Amino acid sequence: MTFSRDDSAGYLANHLARLFARELQARIKPLGLSIGTFPALLVLWEGDGLTQRELIAALDIEQPTMANTLARMERDGLIQRRRDPHDGRAQRIWLTETARALEGPATAAATAVNAHALAALSATERATFVALMRKVVAGLQPDDGAV
Amino acid sequence: MTFSRDDSAGYLANHLARLFARELQARIKPLGLSIGTFPALLVLWEGDGLTQRELIAALDIEQPTMANTLARMERDGLIQRRRDPHDGRAQRIWLTETARALEGPATAAATAVNAHALAALSATERATFVALMRKVVAGLQPDDGAV
DNA sequence: AGCACTTGTATAGCTTGGAATGCAATGCTA
DNA sequence: TAGCATTGCATTCCAAGCTATACAAGTGCT
Secondary structure (H helix, E strand, C coil), rough: CCCCCHCHHHHHHHHHHHHHHHHHHHHHHHHHCHHHHHHHHHHHHHCCCCHHHHHHHHHHHCHHHHHHHHHHHCCCCEEEEECCCCCEEEEEEEEEEEHHHHHHHHHHHHHHHHHHHHHHHCCHHHHHHHHHHHHHHHHHCCCCCCC | CCHHHHHHHHHHHHHHHHHHHHHHHHHHHHHCEEEEEEEHHHHHCCCCCCCHHHHHHHHHEEEEEEHHHHHHHHHHHCEEEEECCCEEEEEEEEECCCHHHHHHHHHHHHCCCCHHHHHHHHHHHHHHHHHHHHHHHHHHCCCCCCC
């Protein structure tokens, strides 16, 4: 029996993520954004002043990846970093006005991508799909709560 | 209303793919493989002697990505490329014995990753999950059949 | 034969992701 | 309080994905 790509959850997940990324990329490029910054922005739009460590915990991204992403975001004028007055190691991350102004159009773009991607599914199927993804993610995630 | 990451199919797909990739990577690293070569190997194990173009069509990978992946695979002794005798532009890709020998352990590793990832789901849910991913992928794919 | 067009690959340059490592600031403890 | 462990972040190096571009080999047309 050969291993079948289209029966493999892992293969499909990879393919799915690439398709989503391609489309989101196309839609937010006009805004001057790229996909890697998106998750961080989503968190920061809810409330900034976080440390890198807090962002990492929220997003399950490895620390060097986040450091790199934040460096690009600072370069591109999306964030500013200021040292934490109480902890000389930490920096707190603040959105610029530019980044704040992008919340509306950027989330609209993401919503549009999701809508387009799920257009082939019924409302029930969409809910099931998202719930199952959440369940698998939860099962795979390293922080098992209990230790 | 704020955009909620955990209700976003795109966000979840990205997270899911990263979790799968991390685990597969860990499991096949001991074999001397890395995840980027995996899809190409799956196709070539079914039958080699393909051109780069044929691999791309099978996997929905952009051409420069595949060129780059094949270069790494050749460097790592997984494939050899020989010019097509009938078309001076094309090269046909052949697996080395090394690559052939890895089919068993590598697909076993991928199967184990899938099993682990879907462990939180019932048999019915697993089938649903895979079917829904396939459906969304099909809906997002560029080649609409009709043109 | 000559020319434009198409096709198959390669290259350059970027982003996004990770592992491994280094280092400074902090915290803990004997 | 000196020494050690921990924490927060940066850096290095690599893989994997993309866009844009280049280029050589084939194809078709005149």
